[in-house]
Amino acid sequence: MNKIAEGTEKADDAKTPDFRIYAREIGAEDVSFYFIESSAPQNVEERAAREGPAPRGFELRPTDESVAEIARKLLSDPDPGAETNLVVMVHGFNNSRDEALDFFGAALKAVEEDDEIMKSGRKIVCVGYRWPSEKMIASVIASSFEAMPLFVRGLLVFATVVLLAHIAGALFLLPNFLTAFALALIGVIVTLIALRAIVYFRDVYRATNYAVPDLVEIIRQIDAEATKLVDGEDEEKRARRKRVALSFIGHSMGGFVVTSAIRVLSDVFDPEVITTTLSGAPRVGGAATGRREAEPTVSGKIGNVFTLMRFVLASPDIPGETLLADRANFLSSSLHRFREAYLFSNEGDEVLRMISTAANYFSFPTKKRTFGYRLGNAEILSEEFGPLERGPLLDRLRVGDETLAWLAGQTRRRSRANMRRGFDPAEVAEAFTYFDCTDYVEGTPPKGLLTTALNCKAGDARARISYLQHIWLLFLWSPLAPPFLRVDVHGGYFRGALTQQLIYRLACLGYDEASRRLFDGSEMMERCKQQQIRVLLSKRMKRAREEMDTPEIGRELRRKLEKLELEKTALAQENARLQSIVLKLPTPSPAVELREGSVNIGGVEIPRRKD
Secondary structure (H helix, E strand, O other), X not given: OHHHHHHHHHHHHXXXXXXXXXXXXXXXXXXXXXXXXXXXXXXXXXXXXXXXXXXXXOEEEOHHHHHHHHHHHHOOOOOOOXXXXXXXXEOOOOXXXXXXXXXXXXXXXXXXXXXXXXXXXXXXXEEEEEOOOOOOOOOOHHHHHHHOOHHHHHHHHHHHHHHHHHHOOOHHHOOOHHHHHHHHHHHHHHHHXXXXXXXXXXXHHHHHHHHHHHHHHHHHHHHHHHHHHHHOOOHHHHHHOEOEEEXXXXXXXXXXXXXXXXXXXXXXXXXXHOXXXXXXXXXXXXXXXXXXXXXXXXXXXXXXXXXXXXXXXXXXXXXXXXXXXXXXXXXXXXXXXXXXXXXXXXXXXXXXXXXXXXXXXXOOOOXXXXXXXXXXXXXXXXXXXXXXXXXXXXXXXXXXXXXXXXXXXXXXXXOHHHHHOOOOOOOOHHHEEEEEOOOOEEOOOOEEOOOOOOOOOOOOOOOOOOXXXXXXXXXXXXXXOOOOOOOOOOOHHHOOHHHHHHHHHHHHXXXXXXXXXXXXXXXXXXXXXXXXXXXXXXXXXXXXXXXXXXXXXXXXXXXXXXHHHHHHHHHHHHHHHHHHHHHHOOOOOOOOOOOOOEEEEOOEEEEOOOO
């Protein structure tokens, strides 16, 4: 029976599509919602993740038909030059399927209830993308011994036997130091089991090997379907087509997934993106030459029909030092392709400050704790709330214990060689608009959504949350805290009314449009001030969307160039023919001085007849 069941299971897995797509019908003409789920397994010995119940209000659709439907909706605006948007939302680590559905469900509810998005007149397709993350502890603790390598298992058995012998009083047969050694071994093994149980490293593996390639494939397939549709249009309509705006919302490890996917999708051989030489100096004539401060320097074009538009990061699980421009900066290489970038952060995010830094202690290459903090813990040093003067940006931002200016000063980023070639360590940091939500409050009476909102910086811009308060916040986030005290230090952005409006309107509409539709810019900033959000606006310049580069558009362009080349050749031939005719004409006689009463005919002087 087991063999029959196993054979049936394998047959079912073989029929499982790589992705499951669920659609929601809401009757809205311009805004559409999809939930795309990777069927990649949580464990390598599993062939595919099993199908779960459809999200509430969604219907399972055939995968390939759904991709074609998404492409049609993105190109359905009667004006081919109008901006259409594909907004992809990616969750973070430690998310079971049910939690991911709750996460996307709350986002869907917030967008549906926002008339400024729903009635914006833009064609917007919102996609919630789930990759195979899992819930910590409960999902893995049972398999800890079975998955344990034989060497570690042998050490555990050896240590257990020694301790049992000690308890039984038989240790006199063994050297005394073995008890201490056995306790140490058990402590190390328990630590390894605990690190496995928090699923951080397991999720990093799945994010790198499943989530990133699968997200790349989703974008590729939508691009391929949209390309076919555009190539089937008439030439006049194709010529007016602008690229579809591609925007992302990345929460926690979802930010890592998005940045890694963008690096894969990008054309690294495009001359526009090769901005430096191998020595690090700006490439003469490249996109970096003569650029303005914080202006996007490389093309945002992805595939044939997309252009990267907006990138919203909420509590990203990315090293904080990536805000400092330097070689091999994976955030910088992705960030420069977007028109707008937003960072929502929180000094009291203990999931990043405590758990992520502890997990990355084994792998992050640094000699000092100061450099190990995460980007989601970035804070703005100011006593005030609302929009703030940027000033020297690296002095206004702190990640962990020190400001970015201090971190930059401790590294080679301010070496003389870098200064000579015009190197600016703030180049990446300047690209972001920052929303520091450490003291963000909602409700009546006001209550902190991401921390206890003690406003430690009142009276001292450089003050910080105490270490004991960090411990307390970690407890308030944990399941051990009573429900009425619990604080979502890591995901509270997606529970507050103002932060949800900011995140979704910025992603779907962009800053300028969100400012006009949300409320005018001054009122938006006033709400941030009242609800204790610190804001630093980016100086980054916007660029116009590029034309599409579908195969048919490329063929048309080549045909036009060939036609121009033929016309140029024909013109040159006609010019040569006319020149040859001119050369065959008789050479005019040199001018001669005629005597009075004579005329010149054909070079012969003939006396005029006298009557």
